[in-house]
Amino acid sequence: MTKATVLTGITTTGTPHLGNYVGAIRPAIAASKNDNVAPFYFLADYHALIKCQEPDRVRQSSREIAATWLALGLDTSNAVFYRQSDVPEILELTWILTCVTAKGLMNRAHAYKAAVAENEQGDEKDPDKGVTMGLFSYPILMAADILMFKADKVPVGRDQIQHIEMARDIAARFNHIYGEHFTLPEAVVEEHGATLLGLDGRKMSKSYNNTIPLFEPEKKLRKLINKIKTNSLEPGEPKDPDTCTLFSIYKAFATQAEVAEIRQRYADGIGWGEMKQVLFEYINEHIAPARERYEALMQAPDHIEQQLQEGARKARAISVPFLKDLREAVGISRIAV
Known part of the structure; x- marks a missing residue:
């Protein structure tokens, strides 16, 4: 049976938090142990440069993310776990794809359109002010990430579906010009995936500065949980768990029986201090x-570097010969003698 290739990238701009864990890391770790899947997981450090010009942050984030995935039990004997920048063929493929990608397609990218709209709303004379070519064309780099390893499925949030559609468009255009080389990927959207709320009740996101780092030390973890926003209901008053950040986080980790028990304690009027202690x-x-x-x-x-280099070795065993074929297809090859 042919294994389905599933590919996921993790941008190296922040510290993994509880929301990352339940929404993306935990299901990906489980998939890495599935013998019927060929999983590819990579640190998207070139993507990080689009919005982050802090070298130390990118380096530290790469280290933290790699350590997180390994600590949580990523099966590197089955999964290919690598750093994007250790596979130079991806950047060469990005240029090849750029040469068949219509500018009009990039004009429709959500991130670019949002940047232009923000400038126009701010009465900027130049709608492209602050827009780098990295921001404008990063969907092509993302397409190269996906197409290089002939990914069949790419797990994404709804806001990323457009990028998979663009990768399909770019691949189809290349195939039309140079022959069938690329697999057309499919976006996989988890309809019922867990989305955690942060300290302020909004979606947990580093953009909102409301996250709880996954591996925060005990004392700091307790302090952060104690900061979670709650309402003014007193102990003894019934509370609605479905509108409570504390409950949403607890539910993402607990069993169904444990969730039912806590739900009853909400009905019985559990105090916020007690619930924060339970959650911690x-x-x-x-x-x-x-x-x-x-x-x-x-x-x-x-040790982390050794694991990433081993992953890069496995990735390049695929990317090097494939890029050689693509070079031949576009006419870049040695002159025969």
């Missing part, structure tokens, strides 16, 4: 073993 103890117990492994990995950068 539960989350802390859940992540403690992986946190210990994470802290050990952060002190062993050579």
Whole structure:
């Protein structure tokens, strides 16, 4: 049976938080153990440069993200886990694809249109002010990430569907000109995926500065959970769990039986201080073993690097010969003697 190739990239601009874990990391780790899937997971460090011009942050984020995935049990014997910048064929493919991509297609990219709209609303004379070519054309780099490894499926949020559609358009255009070389990828959207709320009740996101880092030390974890916004209902008053940030986080980790028990305690009027203590103890117990492994990995950068280099070796065993074929297809080859 042919394995389906599934590919996921993680941009190296921040520290993994609880929302990343339940929404993306946990299901991806599980998929890495599926013998019927060929998973590719990569640190998208070139993508990070689009919005982040802080070298130390990109380096530290790469280290933290790699350590997080390894600490949580990523099966690197099955999954190909690599750093984007360690596979130079991806950037060469990006240029090849750029040469068959219509500018009009890039004009329709959501991120670019949003930047232009913001400038126009701010009465800027130049609608492209602050727009780099990285921001404008990064859907092509994303297409190269996907097409290089002939990904069949790409798990994404709804806001990323357009990029998969663009990758399909670019691949189809190349195939039309140079022959069938690329697989047309499909976006996989998890309709019922967990979305955690942050400290302020909005979606947990580094953009809102409301996250709870996944492997925060115990004391800091407790302080952050104690900061979670709640309403003014007193202990003893019934509370609605479905509108509560504390409950939404607890539910993402707990079993159905445990969730039912806590739901009853809300009906009985559990106090906010008590619920925060319950949540802290539960989350802390859940992540403690992986946190210990994470802290050990952060002190062993050579081991992390070894894992990434091994992943790059496996990735390049695919990318090098494939790019050779693509070069031949577009007419870039040695002159025969």
